[in-house]
Amino acid sequence: MSNQDVASSDDSHIYRDIVWNGVWKQNPGLVQLLGLCPILAISTNTVNAVSLGLATVLVMALANLGVAALRNFIPYEIRIPVFILIIAALVTVVDLAFNAWLHSLYLVLGIFIPLIVTNCIVLARVEAFAAKNDLRHSIVDGIAQGIGLVAVLAVLGAVREIIGNGTLLGGIDMIIDGAKPLQLFGEHYPGFLVAILPPGAFFALGSLIALRNWIDARAAARNRHAPPPAALPEAETSAA
Protein backbone atom coordinates (compact mmCIF):
# COMPACT_ATOMS: atom_id res chain seq x y z
CA MET A 1 0.00 0.00 0.00
CA SER A 2 3.01 2.27 -0.14
CA ASN A 3 2.43 5.63 -1.66
CA GLN A 4 6.08 6.42 -2.12
CA ASP A 5 6.02 6.06 -5.87
CA VAL A 6 3.46 8.82 -6.29
CA ALA A 7 5.42 11.93 -7.11
CA SER A 8 5.23 14.31 -4.18
CA SER A 9 4.83 17.34 -6.43
CA ASP A 10 1.71 15.69 -7.82
CA ASP A 11 0.43 14.84 -4.38
CA SER A 12 -0.61 18.21 -3.01
CA HIS A 13 -2.52 18.84 -6.24
CA ILE A 14 -4.41 15.57 -5.77
CA TYR A 15 -5.31 16.36 -2.18
CA ARG A 16 -6.50 19.81 -3.20
CA ASP A 17 -8.76 18.29 -5.83
CA ILE A 18 -10.13 15.73 -3.38
CA VAL A 19 -10.96 18.42 -0.84
CA TRP A 20 -12.44 20.74 -3.47
CA ASN A 21 -14.57 17.88 -4.77
CA GLY A 22 -15.92 17.06 -1.34
CA VAL A 23 -16.63 20.58 -0.20
CA TRP A 24 -17.88 22.19 -3.41
CA LYS A 25 -17.68 20.51 -6.79
CA GLN A 26 -19.21 17.18 -5.77
CA ASN A 27 -20.74 18.26 -2.47
CA PRO A 28 -22.73 15.27 -1.19
CA GLY A 29 -25.66 17.35 -0.01
CA LEU A 30 -25.93 19.88 -2.84
CA VAL A 31 -24.62 18.10 -5.94
CA GLN A 32 -24.66 14.36 -5.42
CA LEU A 33 -27.86 14.71 -3.39
CA LEU A 34 -27.00 11.60 -1.43
CA GLY A 35 -27.99 11.00 2.16
CA LEU A 36 -31.00 13.28 1.97
CA CYS A 37 -32.92 11.36 4.63
CA PRO A 38 -30.64 12.34 7.51
CA ILE A 39 -29.98 15.77 6.00
CA LEU A 40 -33.66 16.64 5.96
CA ALA A 41 -34.66 14.89 9.16
CA ILE A 42 -31.97 16.06 11.56
CA SER A 43 -31.47 19.64 10.36
CA THR A 44 -34.19 21.16 12.53
CA ASN A 45 -31.48 22.85 14.55
CA THR A 46 -27.78 23.54 14.25
CA VAL A 47 -26.52 21.47 17.16
CA ASN A 48 -28.23 18.26 16.05
CA ALA A 49 -27.25 18.81 12.44
CA VAL A 50 -23.57 19.44 13.09
CA SER A 51 -23.32 16.63 15.65
CA LEU A 52 -24.72 14.06 13.26
CA GLY A 53 -22.54 15.48 10.48
CA LEU A 54 -19.41 15.00 12.57
CA ALA A 55 -20.40 11.42 13.41
CA THR A 56 -20.81 10.85 9.67
CA VAL A 57 -17.35 12.32 8.98
CA LEU A 58 -15.87 9.84 11.42
CA VAL A 59 -17.68 6.91 9.85
CA MET A 60 -16.80 7.99 6.30
CA ALA A 61 -13.11 8.39 7.08
CA LEU A 62 -12.96 4.99 8.78
CA ALA A 63 -15.04 3.24 6.13
CA ASN A 64 -12.88 4.65 3.33
CA LEU A 65 -9.80 3.63 5.27
CA GLY A 66 -11.04 0.07 5.79
CA VAL A 67 -12.14 -0.44 2.23
CA ALA A 68 -9.02 1.11 0.73
CA ALA A 69 -6.89 -1.19 2.86
CA LEU A 70 -8.81 -4.29 1.73
CA ARG A 71 -9.54 -3.23 -1.86
CA ASN A 72 -7.10 -5.64 -3.43
CA PHE A 73 -8.60 -8.66 -1.72
CA ILE A 74 -12.25 -7.96 -2.41
CA PRO A 75 -13.62 -9.62 -5.57
CA TYR A 76 -15.93 -7.43 -7.60
CA GLU A 77 -18.91 -9.79 -7.29
CA ILE A 78 -19.17 -9.63 -3.52
CA ARG A 79 -17.93 -6.10 -2.95
CA ILE A 80 -21.29 -4.68 -1.84
CA PRO A 81 -21.90 -7.18 1.00
CA VAL A 82 -18.32 -6.70 2.15
CA PHE A 83 -18.66 -2.90 2.07
CA ILE A 84 -21.95 -3.03 3.95
CA LEU A 85 -20.47 -5.35 6.56
CA ILE A 86 -17.55 -3.00 7.11
CA ILE A 87 -19.77 0.10 7.27
CA ALA A 88 -22.37 -1.50 9.53
CA ALA A 89 -19.75 -2.76 11.94
CA LEU A 90 -18.11 0.67 12.04
CA VAL A 91 -21.37 2.49 12.65
CA THR A 92 -22.30 0.10 15.43
CA VAL A 93 -18.95 0.68 17.10
CA VAL A 94 -19.42 4.46 16.79
CA ASP A 95 -22.95 4.10 18.16
CA LEU A 96 -21.71 2.14 21.18
CA ALA A 97 -18.89 4.60 21.77
CA PHE A 98 -21.29 7.57 21.66
CA ASN A 99 -23.65 5.81 24.04
CA ALA A 100 -20.86 5.08 26.49
CA TRP A 101 -18.73 8.19 26.42
CA LEU A 102 -20.76 11.00 24.83
CA HIS A 103 -24.04 10.06 26.36
CA SER A 104 -25.77 13.44 26.32
CA LEU A 105 -25.04 13.77 22.61
CA TYR A 106 -26.26 10.23 22.12
CA LEU A 107 -29.60 11.16 23.64
CA VAL A 108 -29.97 14.00 21.12
CA LEU A 109 -28.98 12.04 18.03
CA GLY A 110 -30.84 8.93 19.10
CA ILE A 111 -31.96 6.88 16.14
CA PHE A 112 -29.90 8.83 13.62
CA ILE A 113 -26.54 7.30 14.50
CA PRO A 114 -27.53 3.74 13.52
CA LEU A 115 -29.13 5.26 10.42
CA ILE A 116 -25.71 6.38 9.17
CA VAL A 117 -25.50 2.81 7.83
CA THR A 118 -28.30 3.57 5.41
CA ASN A 119 -26.83 6.92 4.40
CA CYS A 120 -25.96 6.16 0.82
CA ILE A 121 -23.19 8.76 0.75
CA VAL A 122 -21.02 6.44 2.86
CA LEU A 123 -21.49 3.49 0.52
CA ALA A 124 -21.19 5.78 -2.50
CA ARG A 125 -17.75 7.07 -1.52
CA VAL A 126 -16.54 3.62 -0.56
CA GLU A 127 -17.68 2.24 -3.91
CA ALA A 128 -16.69 5.17 -6.08
CA PHE A 129 -13.46 6.22 -4.42
CA ALA A 130 -11.98 4.05 -1.69
CA ALA A 131 -12.30 0.86 -3.74
CA LYS A 132 -10.01 2.38 -6.38
CA ASN A 133 -7.63 4.65 -4.51
CA ASP A 134 -4.89 4.29 -1.96
CA LEU A 135 -5.20 4.64 1.78
CA ARG A 136 -4.24 8.24 2.33
CA HIS A 137 -6.26 9.63 -0.56
CA SER A 138 -9.25 7.62 0.60
CA ILE A 139 -9.11 8.93 4.15
CA VAL A 140 -8.85 12.50 2.86
CA ASP A 141 -11.76 11.87 0.52
CA GLY A 142 -13.90 10.52 3.38
CA ILE A 143 -13.11 13.52 5.54
CA ALA A 144 -13.57 16.04 2.70
CA GLN A 145 -16.92 14.60 1.64
CA GLY A 146 -17.94 14.49 5.29
CA ILE A 147 -16.99 18.12 5.79
CA GLY A 148 -18.98 19.05 2.71
CA LEU A 149 -21.94 17.33 4.33
CA VAL A 150 -21.34 19.03 7.69
CA ALA A 151 -21.24 22.43 5.98
CA VAL A 152 -24.59 21.83 4.29
CA LEU A 153 -26.07 20.48 7.52
CA ALA A 154 -24.80 23.45 9.52
CA VAL A 155 -26.27 26.01 7.11
CA LEU A 156 -29.56 24.12 6.79
CA GLY A 157 -29.84 23.66 10.54
CA ALA A 158 -29.05 27.30 11.24
CA VAL A 159 -31.48 28.64 8.62
CA ARG A 160 -34.32 26.40 9.74
CA GLU A 161 -33.71 27.10 13.41
CA ILE A 162 -33.46 30.87 12.97
CA ILE A 163 -36.60 31.09 10.85
CA GLY A 164 -38.56 28.50 12.75
CA ASN A 165 -37.65 29.27 16.35
CA GLY A 166 -35.77 32.56 16.27
CA THR A 167 -32.86 30.87 18.06
CA LEU A 168 -29.41 29.68 17.13
CA LEU A 169 -27.61 26.75 18.78
CA GLY A 170 -30.66 25.59 20.73
CA GLY A 171 -29.78 22.53 22.78
CA ILE A 172 -26.11 23.47 23.06
CA ASP A 173 -26.37 22.84 26.82
CA MET A 174 -26.61 19.12 25.98
CA ILE A 175 -23.03 19.32 24.78
CA ILE A 176 -21.51 22.20 26.74
CA ASP A 177 -22.85 22.52 30.27
CA GLY A 178 -24.41 25.88 30.99
CA ALA A 179 -24.10 27.24 27.45
CA LYS A 180 -27.15 29.19 26.33
CA PRO A 181 -28.72 29.34 22.87
CA LEU A 182 -28.86 32.73 21.17
CA GLN A 183 -32.28 34.41 21.05
CA LEU A 184 -32.11 36.35 17.81
CA PHE A 185 -35.53 37.99 17.68
CA GLY A 186 -36.24 38.30 21.38
CA GLU A 187 -38.32 36.14 23.70
CA HIS A 188 -41.62 36.62 21.92
CA TYR A 189 -40.76 35.53 18.39
CA PRO A 190 -43.83 33.54 17.42
CA GLY A 191 -41.92 31.06 15.29
CA PHE A 192 -42.46 30.18 11.67
CA LEU A 193 -43.39 26.57 11.98
CA VAL A 194 -43.05 25.44 8.39
CA ALA A 195 -39.28 25.91 8.54
CA ILE A 196 -39.01 23.20 11.21
CA LEU A 197 -41.51 20.84 9.65
CA PRO A 198 -40.37 18.50 6.84
CA PRO A 199 -41.54 20.79 3.98
CA GLY A 200 -39.27 23.51 5.33
CA ALA A 201 -36.34 21.15 4.94
CA PHE A 202 -37.07 20.77 1.24
CA PHE A 203 -37.57 24.52 0.74
CA ALA A 204 -34.30 25.30 2.51
CA LEU A 205 -32.33 22.61 0.71
CA GLY A 206 -33.77 23.68 -2.63
CA SER A 207 -32.76 27.28 -1.99
CA LEU A 208 -29.26 26.19 -1.02
CA ILE A 209 -28.87 24.13 -4.20
CA ALA A 210 -30.10 27.09 -6.25
CA LEU A 211 -27.65 29.38 -4.50
CA ARG A 212 -24.75 27.01 -5.18
CA ASN A 213 -25.71 26.66 -8.84
CA TRP A 214 -26.03 30.42 -9.18
CA ILE A 215 -22.55 30.95 -7.76
CA ASP A 216 -21.16 28.33 -10.15
CA ALA A 217 -22.99 29.86 -13.11
CA ARG A 218 -21.65 33.31 -12.28
CA ALA A 219 -18.10 31.98 -11.98
CA ALA A 220 -18.51 30.19 -15.31
CA ALA A 221 -19.80 33.33 -17.00
CA ARG A 222 -16.86 35.32 -15.68
CA ASN A 223 -14.41 32.70 -16.96
CA ARG A 224 -15.98 32.34 -20.37
CA HIS A 225 -13.46 34.64 -22.00
CA ALA A 226 -10.58 33.59 -19.84
CA PRO A 227 -8.69 30.39 -20.65
CA PRO A 228 -10.27 27.35 -19.01
CA PRO A 229 -8.67 26.28 -15.76
CA ALA A 230 -6.76 23.04 -15.56
CA ALA A 231 -9.32 20.29 -15.89
CA LEU A 232 -10.30 18.92 -12.53
CA PRO A 233 -10.62 15.17 -12.40
CA GLU A 234 -14.19 14.15 -13.00
CA ALA A 235 -15.55 12.81 -9.77
CA GLU A 236 -17.54 9.65 -9.68
CA THR A 237 -21.20 10.33 -9.18
CA SER A 238 -22.70 7.28 -10.77
CA ALA A 239 -23.09 5.38 -7.52
CA ALA A 240 -26.28 4.82 -5.56
Next chain:
Amino acid sequence: MSENLETAAAAPQGLGDAEVPKTGGLYTLIERLREQLAYQPVLLGIVALAASAALTAASSATSGAIAEAQARDLRDSLAQVLPQGFADNDFLHDTVSIERDGKPVTIYLARKAGSVAGAVFKVAERGYAGEIQLLMAVGVDGRTLGVRVIRHSETPGLGDKIEAGKSEWAKDFSGKSLGDPAPERWAVKKDGGVFDQFAGATITPRAVVKAVKGGLMFFAGHRAQILGGSQ
Protein backbone atom coordinates in the same frame (compact mmCIF):
# COMPACT_ATOMS: atom_id res chain seq x y z
CA MET B 1 -5.10 -6.75 -8.62
CA SER B 2 -7.84 -4.19 -8.66
CA GLU B 3 -8.62 -4.29 -12.35
CA ASN B 4 -11.89 -5.95 -11.53
CA LEU B 5 -13.05 -3.03 -9.48
CA GLU B 6 -11.79 -0.48 -11.91
CA THR B 7 -13.25 -1.83 -15.09
CA ALA B 8 -16.54 -2.68 -13.54
CA ALA B 9 -17.30 0.66 -11.97
CA ALA B 10 -18.30 2.72 -14.95
CA ALA B 11 -16.99 5.99 -13.58
CA PRO B 12 -13.56 6.99 -14.78
CA GLN B 13 -10.62 6.62 -12.50
CA GLY B 14 -10.37 10.02 -10.99
CA LEU B 15 -7.50 10.54 -8.69
CA GLY B 16 -4.15 9.05 -8.06
CA ASP B 17 -2.73 5.80 -9.18
CA ALA B 18 -4.01 3.00 -7.06
CA GLU B 19 -1.95 0.23 -8.62
CA VAL B 20 -0.05 -1.75 -6.07
CA PRO B 21 3.22 -3.30 -7.18
CA LYS B 22 2.56 -6.96 -7.84
CA THR B 23 5.58 -8.24 -6.09
CA GLY B 24 5.99 -10.47 -3.11
CA GLY B 25 4.71 -13.92 -2.30
CA LEU B 26 1.52 -12.71 -0.68
CA TYR B 27 0.20 -11.16 -3.85
CA THR B 28 0.96 -14.14 -6.06
CA LEU B 29 -0.65 -16.36 -3.47
CA ILE B 30 -3.80 -14.27 -3.42
CA GLU B 31 -3.80 -14.04 -7.18
CA ARG B 32 -3.85 -17.81 -7.29
CA LEU B 33 -6.49 -18.11 -4.57
CA ARG B 34 -8.85 -15.74 -6.32
CA GLU B 35 -9.32 -18.27 -9.05
CA GLN B 36 -10.76 -20.76 -6.58
CA LEU B 37 -14.50 -21.08 -6.21
CA ALA B 38 -14.22 -20.98 -2.45
CA TYR B 39 -12.43 -17.63 -2.42
CA GLN B 40 -15.57 -15.47 -2.30
CA PRO B 41 -17.52 -17.26 0.43
CA VAL B 42 -14.39 -17.69 2.52
CA LEU B 43 -13.50 -14.02 2.15
CA LEU B 44 -17.04 -13.00 3.04
CA GLY B 45 -16.85 -15.29 6.05
CA ILE B 46 -13.54 -13.80 7.15
CA VAL B 47 -14.89 -10.25 6.85
CA ALA B 48 -18.03 -11.23 8.79
CA LEU B 49 -15.89 -12.84 11.45
CA ALA B 50 -13.67 -9.78 11.72
CA ALA B 51 -16.74 -7.54 11.95
CA SER B 52 -18.20 -9.74 14.69
CA ALA B 53 -14.92 -9.67 16.56
CA ALA B 54 -14.80 -5.87 16.36
CA LEU B 55 -18.40 -5.63 17.61
CA THR B 56 -17.75 -8.03 20.47
CA ALA B 57 -14.71 -6.06 21.52
CA ALA B 58 -16.56 -2.74 21.28
CA SER B 59 -19.56 -4.10 23.14
CA SER B 60 -17.54 -5.45 26.04
CA ALA B 61 -15.46 -2.26 26.18
CA THR B 62 -18.53 -0.04 26.42
CA SER B 63 -21.12 -2.14 28.27
CA GLY B 64 -20.08 -0.92 31.73
CA ALA B 65 -20.11 2.74 30.74
CA ILE B 66 -23.44 2.35 28.92
CA ALA B 67 -25.15 0.65 31.86
CA GLU B 68 -23.84 3.42 34.11
CA ALA B 69 -25.04 6.15 31.76
CA GLN B 70 -28.50 4.59 31.49
CA ALA B 71 -28.82 4.25 35.25
CA ARG B 72 -27.78 7.89 35.56
CA ASP B 73 -30.40 8.89 32.97
CA LEU B 74 -33.12 7.07 34.87
CA ARG B 75 -32.02 8.51 38.20
CA ASP B 76 -31.95 12.02 36.74
CA SER B 77 -35.41 11.78 35.25
CA LEU B 78 -36.81 10.24 38.43
CA ALA B 79 -35.27 13.02 40.45
CA GLN B 80 -36.82 15.62 38.15
CA VAL B 81 -40.39 14.64 39.01
CA LEU B 82 -39.72 14.58 42.74
CA PRO B 83 -39.36 17.79 44.71
CA GLN B 84 -35.84 18.49 45.94
CA GLY B 85 -34.95 16.56 49.09
CA PHE B 86 -38.15 14.57 48.90
CA ALA B 87 -36.52 11.18 49.17
CA ASP B 88 -33.44 9.93 50.96
CA ASN B 89 -33.34 6.38 49.61
CA ASP B 90 -31.86 4.89 46.48
CA PHE B 91 -35.21 4.74 44.69
CA LEU B 92 -33.62 3.26 41.60
CA HIS B 93 -33.34 -0.05 43.40
CA ASP B 94 -36.43 0.23 45.59
CA THR B 95 -39.22 -0.86 43.30
CA VAL B 96 -42.43 -2.82 43.14
CA SER B 97 -43.96 -4.18 39.98
CA ILE B 98 -47.72 -4.11 39.49
CA GLU B 99 -49.72 -5.25 36.50
CA ARG B 100 -51.69 -2.64 34.61
CA ASP B 101 -53.78 -3.79 31.66
CA GLY B 102 -51.75 -6.96 31.50
CA LYS B 103 -48.38 -5.20 31.45
CA PRO B 104 -46.07 -4.89 34.41
CA VAL B 105 -45.40 -1.33 35.56
CA THR B 106 -42.28 -0.69 37.58
CA ILE B 107 -42.98 1.65 40.46
CA TYR B 108 -40.04 3.41 42.08
CA LEU B 109 -40.62 4.14 45.76
CA ALA B 110 -39.37 7.37 47.23
CA ARG B 111 -38.84 6.97 50.95
CA LYS B 112 -38.14 9.50 53.63
CA ALA B 113 -36.70 8.07 56.83
CA GLY B 114 -37.76 4.57 55.87
CA SER B 115 -41.45 5.06 55.11
CA VAL B 116 -42.83 5.47 51.60
CA ALA B 117 -43.53 9.12 50.81
CA GLY B 118 -44.25 8.87 47.12
CA ALA B 119 -44.20 6.68 44.05
CA VAL B 120 -42.80 7.33 40.59
CA PHE B 121 -43.97 5.43 37.54
CA LYS B 122 -44.40 5.69 33.79
CA VAL B 123 -47.69 6.29 32.05
CA ALA B 124 -48.35 6.48 28.33
CA GLU B 125 -51.15 7.73 26.13
CA ARG B 126 -51.65 8.08 22.41
CA GLY B 127 -51.07 11.65 21.38
CA TYR B 128 -51.40 13.39 18.03
CA ALA B 129 -48.42 11.59 16.51
CA GLY B 130 -47.65 8.40 18.35
CA GLU B 131 -47.31 7.54 21.97
CA ILE B 132 -46.51 10.13 24.61
CA GLN B 133 -44.57 8.64 27.51
CA LEU B 134 -44.63 10.41 30.83
CA LEU B 135 -43.00 9.91 34.15
CA MET B 136 -45.16 10.99 37.07
CA ALA B 137 -44.67 11.11 40.80
CA VAL B 138 -47.57 10.77 43.24
CA GLY B 139 -47.37 11.46 46.95
CA VAL B 140 -48.98 9.27 49.61
CA ASP B 141 -51.81 11.80 49.87
CA GLY B 142 -52.71 11.05 46.24
CA ARG B 143 -51.51 14.42 44.95
CA THR B 144 -49.31 14.71 41.88
CA LEU B 145 -45.78 15.72 42.78
CA GLY B 146 -44.49 16.18 39.27
CA VAL B 147 -45.05 15.19 35.67
CA ARG B 148 -42.45 15.06 32.93
CA VAL B 149 -42.63 13.96 29.34
CA ILE B 150 -39.84 11.53 28.58
CA ARG B 151 -40.67 10.61 24.99
CA HIS B 152 -43.05 11.94 22.37
CA SER B 153 -43.24 12.69 18.68
CA GLU B 154 -45.67 15.61 18.71
CA THR B 155 -45.43 18.46 16.23
CA PRO B 156 -42.43 20.70 16.97
CA GLY B 157 -43.54 24.21 17.84
CA LEU B 158 -47.13 23.18 18.61
CA GLY B 159 -47.50 20.02 20.64
CA ASP B 160 -44.00 19.95 22.06
CA LYS B 161 -44.85 22.55 24.71
CA ILE B 162 -45.58 19.57 26.95
CA GLU B 163 -41.79 19.21 27.27
CA ALA B 164 -40.37 20.66 30.45
CA GLY B 165 -37.61 22.42 28.51
CA LYS B 166 -40.04 24.21 26.18
CA SER B 167 -42.74 25.48 28.53
CA GLU B 168 -43.91 25.40 32.11
CA TRP B 169 -47.16 23.75 31.16
CA ALA B 170 -46.47 20.35 32.77
CA LYS B 171 -46.03 22.08 36.13
CA ASP B 172 -49.79 22.71 36.22
CA PHE B 173 -50.26 19.14 37.37
CA SER B 174 -48.27 19.55 40.57
CA GLY B 175 -50.52 19.38 43.63
CA LYS B 176 -53.55 18.16 41.69
CA SER B 177 -55.34 15.03 42.85
CA LEU B 178 -58.35 13.02 41.74
CA GLY B 179 -60.68 15.11 43.92
CA ASP B 180 -59.02 18.44 43.20
CA PRO B 181 -60.09 19.37 40.57
CA ALA B 182 -63.29 17.31 40.47
CA PRO B 183 -63.11 14.31 38.12
CA GLU B 184 -65.19 15.98 35.37
CA ARG B 185 -62.84 18.98 35.44
CA TRP B 186 -59.83 16.76 34.65
CA ALA B 187 -59.76 17.96 31.06
CA VAL B 188 -58.44 20.78 28.93
CA LYS B 189 -60.34 24.08 29.07
CA LYS B 190 -61.89 23.50 25.69
CA ASP B 191 -63.59 20.40 27.13
CA GLY B 192 -64.73 22.24 30.27
CA GLY B 193 -61.70 21.32 32.36
CA VAL B 194 -59.05 23.29 34.21
CA PHE B 195 -55.94 22.63 32.11
CA ASP B 196 -54.76 24.93 29.33
CA GLN B 197 -54.57 23.69 25.79
CA PHE B 198 -52.13 25.23 23.31
CA ALA B 199 -53.00 27.37 20.35
CA GLY B 200 -53.16 24.95 17.45
CA ALA B 201 -52.76 21.83 19.55
CA THR B 202 -55.56 20.38 21.63
CA ILE B 203 -55.07 16.69 21.07
CA THR B 204 -51.63 16.65 22.66
CA PRO B 205 -52.53 18.27 26.03
CA ARG B 206 -55.77 16.31 26.07
CA ALA B 207 -53.75 13.09 25.86
CA VAL B 208 -51.39 14.20 28.61
CA VAL B 209 -54.28 15.13 30.93
CA LYS B 210 -55.86 11.76 30.27
CA ALA B 211 -52.57 9.97 30.97
CA VAL B 212 -52.02 11.78 34.27
CA LYS B 213 -55.59 11.17 35.38
CA GLY B 214 -55.20 7.51 34.47
CA GLY B 215 -51.98 7.38 36.46
CA LEU B 216 -53.66 8.83 39.53
CA MET B 217 -56.49 6.31 39.22
CA PHE B 218 -53.95 3.52 38.87
CA PHE B 219 -52.19 4.76 42.01
CA ALA B 220 -55.47 5.00 43.92
CA GLY B 221 -56.48 1.51 42.84
CA HIS B 222 -53.23 -0.07 43.99
CA ARG B 223 -52.45 2.22 46.89
CA ALA B 224 -52.17 -0.53 49.51
CA GLN B 225 -49.91 -2.64 47.29
CA ILE B 226 -47.68 0.31 46.44
CA LEU B 227 -47.37 1.68 49.94
CA GLY B 228 -46.88 -1.80 51.33
CA GLY B 229 -43.63 -1.67 49.46
CA SER B 230 -43.90 -5.18 48.13
CA GLN B 231 -46.34 -7.21 46.17
